[in-house]
Amino acid sequence: MNPGHRALAPSGDRPHTGNLLFPTAPSPLQRSGFGSGQACARSLVEPGSPWAGFTRGTVDDWLDVLAACQPQPERDADDGVTRRTATLALLRSALLGLLATDDEPSLTAAVHQQLALARREEHGVG
Template sequence: MAHGRREELLEKAYAYVRESGISEMSLRPLAAAIGTSPRVLLFLFESKDGLIRALLTRARRDELLALDGVLPRGVDSAGLAIWEWLSDPANASVLRLWVEAYARSLGAVDGPWTGFAAETVADWLDLLSRAEPGSSPAHRTAVLAVLRGALLDVLATGDVDRVTAGVRRVLAS
């Protein structure tokens, strides 16, 4: 029973933080928005940090499943396929959440954010490796760097056409 309730509230909290952000999340407003109490959240997730860790894990799973589903296999166009997903406005809320968590993780030595950035780098490099099995680690790293930078740019400016043209130019070379 508690496991089912935990999953239900995790999904509601995930929807909430996709719209409201996670780094300044407060339990009271979150609980009110998802129809529960801070006490129940603390019981199910052990602490606010436990809830944040569960939300970050949920976000990574969502992102990786979506990306894995759109990637061609065994071709050198995985970067462009990933960019199509990254630049789709329908994915903006999960990507804003990712950027927020990634930035918060940088330099974190303790707490729920620790390791998130490094783990997502490993996730994405693994994804690129499976999509482009013959590519070198240096190539995958360069593609990832272009995609991350382009993502930050498009989230900041909303200029998908300009950024897409830049991504295509760099990844085609």
């Protein structure tokens, strides 16, 4: 895991970390040259290339960041990895939407809403 990511990870609150991570998506100027998308695509369609494994490694890195945000009992629970994966899937989906539409206000609101629902579910508030 990138040591810089530890600063993003408040202990014990994975949904809160998702809220912190989403606004760090690239600005519109940065998105126009968003090269990691190209690297991900190449790693998926060119398994023998130098990009092989890039996408899997990126997923693993982000799952590590989210794991660091979970309290030990949640991290080690049967559904701990499922919760991390769901958060990462939400963030990736929102980033793709952001790249496609540039509708940052709507997508940010959607991410915050889904993470708030996740937080309530985790704490048994319905």
